[in-house]
Amino acid sequence: MKKTIVLTILMAVFASCSDSDTTQEIETPTTPTNPTDPTGTVTYNKDVKSIIDANCISCHSSGRSASFRPLTTFAQVKAAVESAGLLGRIQLQNGQQGLMPQGGRMSQANIDIIVKWNTDGLKEN
Template sequence: MKKFMYLISSAVVLVACESRTYEEISDNTPVAEQVTYTKDVKPIIDANCISCHSPGGPASFQPWTSYNQVKNNIDNIINRIGRPNGDPQKMPQGGSLSPTQINIITKWKADGLLEN
């Protein structure tokens, strides 16, 4: 019985420490069979990254306004969007992409970084 109670207590503690929101956990929207930049990735970048990663933005030194710029920075992008909440290098700053958005970007790389 002690082992059972220990197991239950441990599970409660682990679940209680979850830092993601209900929306992040429950977002299980299916990802397109084949992800392309124009159809799937660009809308995510435009909505979440362009305000900083464009001329005049605080990250204008690393613009992501074109297919080639995003493609050439994909490893850095995936690294930064996948960081845990609270990490100062997590992108987008002050927010988070949904798991589906992260999966789309990751799958785009896996699918060969197709443009159209």
């Protein structure tokens, strides 16, 4: 009998927990690597560099498998957008040949930031 009462109380406590009360606590804040909507002018240093660092330089840096196309500086990333097809390659879908990064498509939010950077004039700061 006591076990039934204790279990009933525990079930009532757990059932009273609501996801809506904790949603704001769990939400990830907007950061350059987790943007929700790129507003204002997108710049390399403020918005794009952290995305490239997180998704590209593990291959596209000195001594790595894609060191022939380094993406470690503003000038290198800008050149890749302007003349090496970076925008097209990051917008391919998983399974399509040439997709970058090779490990799988980055988030659409990150892609949108890089595309907006191009639209905004590939500004550094």
